[in-house]
Amino acid sequence: MAAREKKSPLTxxxxxxxxGFMEALICHPLDTIKVRMQLAxxxxxxxxxGNLSFLGVGMRIVQKESPLALYKGLGAVxxxxxxxxxxxxxxxxxxxxxxxxxxxxxxxxxNLWAGLFAGITEAVLVVTPMDVVKxxxxxxxxxxxxxxxxPKYRNAAHCVFTVVREEGVGALYRGVALTSxxxxxxQAANFPTYHFLKGQLLKIQDVKELPGYQAxxxxxxSGAMGPLVNNPIDIVKTRIQKTPNPEGLSGWARFTDVNSxxxxxxxxxxxxxxxxxxxxxxxxxxxxTFAVYERVSSWLDRNSDTFKLTAAAK
Numbered sequence: 001m002a003a004r005e006k007k008s009p010l011t012x013x014x015x016x017x018x019x020g021f022m023e024a025l026i027c028h029p030l031d032t033i034k035v036r037m038q039l040a041x042x043x044x045x046x047x048x049x050g051n052l053s054f055l056g057v058g059m060r061i062v063q064k065e066s067p068l069a070l071y072k073g074l075g076a077v078x079x080x081x082x083x084x085x086x087x088x089x090x091x092x093x094x095x096x097x098x099x100x101x102x103x104x105x106x107x108x109x110x111n112l113w114a115g116l117f118a119g120i121t122e123a124v125l126v127v128t129p130m131d132v133v134k135x136x137x138x139x140x141x142x143x144x145x146x147x148x149x150x151p152k153y154r155n156a157a158h159c160v161f162t163v164v165r166e167e168g169v170g171a172l173y174r175g176v177a178l179t180s181x182x183x184x185x186x187q188a189a190n191f192p193t194y195h196f197l198k199g200q201l202l203k204i205q206d207v208k209e210l211p212g213y214q215a216x217x218x219x220x221x222s223g224a225m226g227p228l229v230n231n232p233i234d235i236v237k238t239r240i241q242k243t244p245n246p247e248g249l250s251g252w253a254r255f256t257d258v259n260s261x262x263x264x265x266x267x268x269x270x271x272x273x274x275x276x277x278x279x280x281x282x283x284x285x286x287x288x289t290f291a292v293y294e295r296v297s298s299w300l301d302r303n304s305d306t307f308k309l310t311a312a313a314k
Contacts, residue, residue: 014296015293015300017083018293021078023288027285028071029071031077032070034274036139038235054277065142085289087126088118095114109192115191115192116184119180119184119185119186128175132174132241133156133160133172136242137155140152174240185226186227187226189226190222191222194218198210209294212295220283220284223287231278234278
């Protein structure tokens with residue numbers, strides 16, 4: 001079977017951005033539920049006194065704040081999703097191309113290292129400020145159907161303005177080290193798993209392109225790997241980004257303080273709060289992302305000559 005051509009940066013931009021946009025629209029409510037569960041000091045309780053499941057938390061949000069509340073922070077996500085996915089897929093290919101010997105033979109584990117560095121890059125350039133804004137919006141417990149229930153942050157742009165005015169530009173990068181670690185471990189698990197499974201399926205079936213449902217299935221599997229490993233990192237990151245830092249603590253001091261407070265007040269199990277909705281958010285998200293990315297990038301590849309001819313005619 002002939003090797004497939006590398007994707008161009010433009011293909012990564014268009015296909016990755018389209019995939020990310022679809023993923024955000026479909027999966028954002030699960031992310032809102034995950035954030036609420038992670039921010040709760042004590043596990044949410046139902047009327048009988050038992051712990052609420054992630055579906056129960058979602059129903060409570062809908063009942064008290066309206067169904068639209070599940071999409072709090074979506075503006076911040078969609079505003080950053082195109083550059084995020086463009087950076088992810090483009091830099092993954094860039095780092096992967098660097099990891100070859102003088103004969104052009106790929107390094108061992110190059111998918112893992114390329115995914116790790118791509119995760120760090122996207123975290124620094126896009127994900128950290130996007131996460132800060134998204135979490136601030138999602139943490140607001142107000143009804144979006146009551147015009148008198150005025151939240152502190154009205155939308156993503158207003159949140160950015162308010163945070164910068166009250167806390168400085170640096171507040172948008174609160175938790176950047178932890179976000180980088182989370183994204184790095186996510187992509188270091190995500191890309192190698194996906195490409196390994198994809199390679200096996202292509203080889204077994206002797207085809208050049210996977211059907212959309214197969215790309216979605218292996219995307220779902222690969223997407224579940226990161227959250228299962230790095231949920232404690234995500235918990236601490238979420239707590240740090242949600243609140244200002246009036247004490248002026250250093251990043252390391254803030255990290256140790258949040259860790260000690262969680263252990264002291266909530267116990268070690270608190271580091272796995274929201275892991276179920278996080279897996280249920282990230283895994284389907286990656287299924288959508290890879291399925292859409294593969295379909296759009298294949299369409300762009302098939303029609304690249306048409307685009308070139310059209311551009312030349314103009």
